[in-house]
Amino acid sequence: ARTTTRRHEWEISYQLKSLDCVRKLSITINGQTPGPTILAVQGDTIVVRVNNSLVTENVAIHWHGIRQHGTPWADGTEGITQCPILPGDVFTYTFVVDRPGMYMYHGHYGMQRSAGLNGLIVVAAMPGGLDAEPFAYDGEHNVLLNDWWHNSTYEQAAGLASVPIRWVGEPHSLLINGRGRFNCSAAGVEEGSCDAGLPECATPVFAVVPGKTYRFRIASITSLSALNFEIEGHPMTVVEADGHYVKPFVVKNLNIYSGETYSVLMKADQDPNRNYWLASNVVSRKPATPTATAILSYYGGHTSPRRAPPTPPPSGPLWNDTMYRFNQSVATVAHLADVEPPPRTADRTILLLNTQNKIDGHIKWALNNVSFTLPHTPYLVAMKSGHLGAYDQRPPPETYAHQSYDIYTKPTNPNTTASDGLYRLRFGSVVDVVLQNANMLDDNKSETQPWHLHGHDFWVLGYGIGRFDPAVHPGTYNLKDPVLKNTVALHPYGWTALRFKADNPGVWAFHCHIESHFFMGMGIVFEEGIESVPELPKEIMGCGETKGAGH
Numbered sequence: 311a312r313t314t315t316r317r318h319e320w321e322i323s324y325q326l327k328s329l330d331c332v333r334k335l336s337i338t339i340n341g342q343t344p345g346p347t348i349l350a351v352q353g354d355t356i357v358v359r360v361n362n363s364l365v366t367e368n369v370a371i372h373w374h375g376i377r378q379h380g381t382p383w384a385d386g387t388e389g390i391t392q393c394p395i396l397p398g399d400v401f402t403y404t405f406v407v408d409r410p411g412m413y414m415y416h417g418h419y420g421m422q423r424s425a426g427l428n429g430l431i432v433v434a435a436m437p438g439g440l441d442a443e444p445f446a447y448d449g450e451h452n453v454l455l456n457d458w459w460h461n462s463t464y465e466q467a468a469g470l471a472s473v474p475i476r477w478v479g480e481p482h483s484l485l486i487n488g489r490g491r492f493n494c495s496a497a498g499v500e501e502g503s504c505d506a507g508l509p510e511c512a513t514p515v516f517a518v519v520p521g522k523t524y525r526f527r528i529a530s531i532t533s534l535s536a537l538n539f540e541i542e543g544h545p546m547t548v549v550e551a552d553g554h555y556v557k558p559f560v561v562k563n564l565n566i567y568s569g570e571t572y573s574v575l576m577k578a579d580q581d582p583n584r585n586y587w588l589a590s591n592v593v594s595r596k597p598a599t600p601t602a603t604a605i606l607s608y609y610g611g612h613t614s615p616r617r618a619p620p621t622p623p624p625s626g627p628l629w630n631d632t633m634y635r636f637n638q639s640v641a642t643v644a645h646l647a648d649v650e651p652p653p654r655t656a657d658r659t660i661l662l663l664n665t666q667n668k669i670d671g672h673i674k675w676a677l678n679n680v681s682f683t684l685p686h687t688p689y690l691v692a693m694k695s696g697h698l699g700a701y702d703q704r705p706p707p708e709t710y711a712h713q714s715y716d717i718y719t720k721p722t723n724p725n726t727t728a729s730d731g732l733y734r735l736r737f738g739s740v741v742d743v744v745l746q747n748a749n750m751l752d753d754n755k756s757e758t759q760p761w762h763l764h765g766h767d768f769w770v771l772g773y774g775i776g777r778f779d780p781a782v783h784p785g786t787y788n789l790k791d792p793v794l795k796n797t798v799a800l801h802p803y804g805w806t807a808l809r810f811k812a813d814n815p816g817v818w819a820f821h822c823h824i825e826s827h828f829f830m831g832m833g834i835v836f837e838e839g840i841e842s843v844p845e846l847p848k849e850i851m852g853c854g855e856t857k858g859a860g861h
């Protein structure tokens with residue numbers, strides 16, 4: 311079959327945008343946030359020439375869910391796979407989209423993703439190809455969900471690094487396809503900075519033809535929030551998650567964590583003479599942000615497509631109903647047509663205890679009591695060029711005191727250490743990772759963490775609430791039809807078990823997709839097959855110990 315090379319020329323710049331009607335300095339691509347949607351067909355090569363016009367700020371862009379087989383330098387993770395792109399510089403990302411599905415891209419430097427540097431990648435299946443959809447639909451819509459703050463990400467970062475911490479707090483708005491509606495008459499809105507009449511923040515409208523079936527491709531790029539998405543009066547059949555077809559199941563509303571994508575099918579079979587709400591609500595953390603809405607409108611119906619529906623917008627499930635969300639996680643298994651049974655056993659198991667900790671009074675997150683920091687020389691570059699002093703050579707711990715650690719109480723000694731050491735995996739080996747959640751620094755508090763792996767999809771073997779027992783729980787793993795994903799929820803006080811093959815030569819991040827949590831050290835890095843990575847492009851070098859080696 312014929313594939314295409316799709317070329318994009320992007321200019322990254324700061325602009326004043328009013329995504330929720332409140333003016334804010336935002337990072338844009340060709341003047342837009344969200345950036346342009348990359349449309350492709352399975353097997354296509356994507357070429358994006360990124361021009362950094364941020365003037366005083368570096369940049370790097372990650373292609374979330376794209377595995378980068380053979381192009382590990384194009385993953386876009388600053389400090390891991392490349393040096394940042396300097397102001398005024400141009401960097402070209404070239405990679406193949408080898409699986410159909412819904413993906414995204416976003417900044418992976420500092421907290422730029424939260425400043426607006428994000429967008430969608432939609433990869434269509436090759437018609438009649440091996441990965442053709444095992445379902446039919448008449449039309450499709452894309453939905454990009456986000457959360458949004460009015461203060462700058464620099465202010466947020468400074469707050470997170472302060473003693474005492476100034477936490478980012480709940481978002482000011484939720485966005486649907488980059489649009490939200492802040493209440494301009496609310497307290498604290500600066501005079502003249504909010505304009506409810508701007509077309510930029512007009513409520514999005516999704517139009518459907520009566521009787522037809524639609525595929526909604528839904529992605530969450532939130533910085534913090536777990537969301538619940540609902541189309542009023544229209545049940546949704548979940549058919550895809552993170553680029554893999556799932557055994558169809560019907561939901562009234564969908565829980566979606568940052569970094570996840572889903573496709574759902576929706577039948578336009580309701581009264582066409584009125585409109586319906588699409589609603590996005592915060593779940594898992596106590597909401598302090600109004601519902602984001604869009605409008606579903608039927609073509610030919612006797613109403614204006616912009617008219618507000620006659621009913622109140624769906625408010626979502628109870629925010630703290632953990633089991634409601636847990637059950638959706640468990641229900642997400644592979645479609646018969648997309649079952650790729652995992653290896654029966656793993657060569658190596660890494661148990662990762664997720665804790666909130668402190669270093670010199672600064673609040674951090676740690677895995678097995680190590681809080682992650684990025685090295686100044688990207689691992690990929692350092693390892694290929696023999697700069698072994700560029701990062702901590704001691705491997706981080708494989709496990710924690712899982713028999714004695716009490717996940718239900720706050721850490722007795724919250725002090726932790728920071729490291730930029732990484733996990734080196736034997737090429738081709740099968741690796742299990744079990745994430746264990748625990749109580750945070752405050753009593754009776756444990757939060758959902760969405761974990762994202764670069765360079766691979768992993769099988770989701772199991773979930774539990776409570777303490778993971780390595781002698782018992784592996785016996786309960788789903789080895790029959792586990793779904794392959796790149797992002798997965800770790801529920802409060804719960805555990806999540808994953809398996810993947812270390813078969814993609816390169817260096818890959820595995821981290822919490824909450825922007826501020828990664829900033830606070832909540833991640834690790836894997837290396838595999840570094841010896842078979844070919845000569846690196848010079849353009850990824852030029853920082854840290856490779857100063858002078860770049861362009």
Ligand SMILES: O=C1O[C@H]([C@@H](O)CO)C(O)=C1O
Pocket residue numbers: 475477666673750751757827830
């Ligand atoms: O990392 C976090 O910090 C805050 C809080 O624990 C401290 O203010 C919070 O809710 C997080 O998820």
